[in-house]
Amino acid sequence: xxxxxxxKVKSFLMSLILHRGKFDVMEFNIIRRLIKHTAFxxxxxxxxxxVFWVIILSGLFGSQVGNKNLSIIFVWIVWWFLLIAVLLPxxxxxxxxxxxxxxxGEYIQRRGILVKSDKKAExxxxxxxxxxxRFNNIWLQNLxxxxxxxxxxxxxxxxxxxxxxxxxxxxxxxxxxxxxxKRSFCKYVCPVAGxxxxxxxxxxxxxxxxDRILCRNHLDKECINGSDTHYGCPxxxxxxxxxxxxxxxxCTECIKACPHDNISLNLRPFAGDILKKGRRIDEAWKxxxxxxxxxxxxxxxxxxWGWLKDWANVFWVPPYGWGLANFSNFPILVGIFWFSSLxxxxxxxxxxTAMSRAVARVKGISLKLLFRDxxxxxxxxxxxxxIAFSIPLLMVNWSYIANVISDPFGLGWNLFGxxxxxxxxxxxxxxxxxxxxxxxxxxxxxxxxxxxxxxEHYPDRxxxxxxxxxxxxxxxxxxxxxxxxxxx
Amino acid sequence: xxxxxxxxxMALALIVVVLLGAPLGIYLYSEWHISQQVLVxxxxxxMINAWAVENGGWDPDKLILEKGKPTKLIxxxxxxxxxxxxxxxxxxxxxxxxxxxxxxxFTPEEVGNYTFICHVFCSEQHPDMKGEIIIVDGE
Numbered sequence: 357x358x359x360x361x362x363x364k365v366k367s368f369l370m371s372l373i374l375h376r377g378k379f380d381v382m383e384f385n386i387i388r389r390l391i392k393h394t395a396f397x398x399x400x401x402x403x404x405x406x407v408f409w410v411i412i413l414s415g416l417f418g419s420q421v422g423n424k425n426l427s428i429i430f431v432w433i434v435w436w437f438l439l440i441a442v443l444l445p446x447x448x449x450x451x452x453x454x455x456x457x458x459x460x461g462e463y464i465q466r467r468g469i470l471v472k473s474d475k476k477a478e479x480x481x482x483x484x485x486x487x488x489x490r491f492n493n494i495w496l497q498n499l500x501x502x503x504x505x506x507x508x509x510x511x512x513x514x515x516x517x518x519x520x521x522x523x524x525x526x527x528x529x530x531x532x533x534x535x536x537x538k539r540s541f542c543k544y545v546c547p548v549a550g551x552x553x554x555x556x557x558x559x560x561x562x563x564x565x566x567d568r569i570l571c572r573n574h575l576d577k578e579c580i581n582g583s584d585t586h587y588g589c590p591x592x593x594x595x596x597x598x599x600x601x602x603x604x605x606x607c608t609e610c611i612k613a614c615p616h617d618n619i620s621l622n623l624r625p626f627a628g629d630i631l632k633k634g635r636r637i638d639e640a641w642k643x644x645x646x647x648x649x650x651x652x653x654x655x656x657x658x659x660x661w662g663w664l665k666d667w668a669n670v671f672w673v674p675p676y677g678w679g680l681a682n683f684s685n686f687p688i689l690v691g692i693f694w695f696s697s698l699x700x701x702x703x704x705x706x707x708x709t710a711m712s713r714a715v716a717r718v719k720g721i722s723l724k725l726l727f728r729d730x731x732x733x734x735x736x737x738x739x740x741x742x743i744a745f746s747i748p749l750l751m752v753n754w755s756y757i758a759n760v761i762s763d764p765f766g767l768g769w770n771l772f773g774x775x776x777x778x779x780x781x782x783x784x785x786x787x788x789x790x791x792x793x794x795x796x797x798x799x800x801x802x803x804x805x806x807x808x809x810x811x812e813h814y815p816d817r818x819x820x821x822x823x824x825x826x827x828x829x830x831x832x833x834x835x836x837x838x839x840x841x842x843x844x
Numbered sequence: 845x846x847x848x849x850x851x852x853x854m855a856l857a858l859i860v861v862v863l864l865g866a867p868l869g870i871y872l873y874s875e876w877h878i879s880q881q882v883l884v885x886x887x888x889x890x891m892i893n894a895w896a897v898e899n900g901g902w903d904p905d906k907l908i909l910e911k912g913k914p915t916k917l918i919x920x921x922x923x924x925x926x927x928x929x930x931x932x933x934x935x936x937x938x939x940x941x942x943x944x945x946x947x948x949x950f951t952p953e954e955v956g957n958y959t960f961i962c963h964v965f966c967s968e969q970h971p972d973m974k975g976e977i978i979i980v981d982g983e
Contacts, residue, residue: 402859405862405863419942419943421942421943470855765870765874767893767903768891769873
């Protein structure tokens with residue numbers, strides 16, 4: 357039953373400000389019409405395709421001075437900040453809605469752009485294969501992101517490397533989508549989608565069916581199989597029953613395809629998915645990787661230890677030629693990144709989890725399951741740590757954004773008159789305090805989530821409280837470590 | 845391959861416009877910008893981007909200047925540290941750090957062809973980093 361306008365606004369505000377209950381934003385006609393429009397996603401993708409294309413060109417052919425090149429500033433400051441601090445916590449995987457990287461492959465796969473094609477795959481576009489079952493997890497994404505992180509000091513300072521990386525992602529995605537069905541690249545390979553999926557469990561938006569009984573009785577399942585005019589879910593999500601944001605790319609195909617208008621886009625309280633079922637060990641490791649890398653990035657990229665940056669500065673790029681330089685300490689840095697993300701942090705966390713189990717003194721609780729489940733409490737803290745890392749990128753370097761908008765290739769242009777704007781960090785003395793606020797916010801949700809997860813294993817309140825104390829200690833020590841890094 | 849539906853063609857056309865139009869537009873603007881000899885406050889002003897030879901060298905590498913007209917050369921190092929030096933004209937910049945620029949002002953006095961080079965070792969092909977200044981009679 358459609359709500360009256362004033363009730364709609366009231367519900368929306370209750371959900372938004374007080375974070376109570378859920379509100380289907382498609383109750384607003386304009387939003388529903390926009391999302392259901394065939395061209396909605398296409399327009400967003402086209403705009404981003406233009407931006408990415410110019411970024412690739414500037415990376416490859418523009419000035420190789422990082423702060424004078426659109427690729428470095430727009431990818432590693434603007435896009436990264438908007439993604440991690442705005443899009444992700446509020447809109448979940450909304451980046452995937454507008455990401456241009458898989459679109460060539462998808463349009464070839466579908467043999468169409470906007471209008472659903474009824475032509476079957478023929479000739480050079482063979483029937484796509486199913487993704488191998490043994491890789492039906494996010495380990496490729498975990499390792500891919502860790503690989504990118506290892507080379508991040510090079511990535512975020514060399515325009516040509518950024519240009520090549522983005523170009524490669526387009527190529528890999530396109531090739532993969534000619535071989536494998538639907539959005540296999542996005543679900544199993546894309547390094548960005550890996551952490552977007554995990555952190556979207558915290559976000560304030562979710563896409564869910566409204567009435568499951570209606571879905572159960574509706575056999576055609578256009579949301580999965582597609583309709584005459586729209587495609588089914590390309591992300592392999594079982595729309596009628598899915599409970600978590602992790603693998604939904606918010607492409608809105610299901611919303612368009614559903615003949616009963618039975619899918620909602622809800623505003624909801626933060627961390628809505630962390631207590632949901634379906635926890636996995638690959639996702640657990642993702643949370644360890646992201647938490648660890650947030651700290652390592654702060655130490656290597658933002659810290660005062662120049663020798664660590666030297667260890668990471670391992671490649672020559674044109675015009676000096678391609679080659680290795682200063683290689684002797686790089687393996688140590690690689691070891692630190694991989695060992696701490698994959699082994700050290702999980703081992704420490706396992707120790708604290710074992711303490712929780714020991715303190716609870718309840719038999720029959722699996723340490724492995726407890727470890728896996730409790731790792732999800734780290735999601736809010738890891739996300740806030742990444743936001744805290746990203747804040748100085750914007751506040752210190754914002755003037756470079758104005759410079760490169762006027763002179764994207766660093767060739768002396770001045771399109772909008774801002775090419776010569778002086779470097780002028782924005783209240784840098786306030787940065788550690790802002791970062792601390794985000795960590796405290798993340799700590800709050802981590803404690804809240806962790807206590808509820810412990811309660812799933814130990815229903816008795818007294819036992820749960822006792823068992824949670826080591827977790828509380830771990831979370832507080834981790835938060836304190838981040839705050840010490842900020843404050844210096 | 846794609847349906848004949850007008851919507852599909854329009855969508856395809858937009859993608860093609862983006863993919864071809866962006867580099868074309870950038871190239872045309874770049875050529876227009878670099879070829880400008882702008883009279884600003886009675887100066888003929890030329891922007892020169894200094895790239896290592898492996899990245900293209902001087903851009904532009906040929907300057908045509910009017911004799912007797914006050915001139916500003918704005919040299920910008922686009923990739924590594926460069927320096928601008930024309931021994932015959934007695935023009936020399938200090939080493940210009942990457943991303944920065946330096947302006948040299950002078951008034952061309954004698955018609956002729958002159959060479960300019962980079963005087964800061966910038967890459968393996970540094971010795972080949974040369975350009976030409978042609979001073980012509982004003983009309």
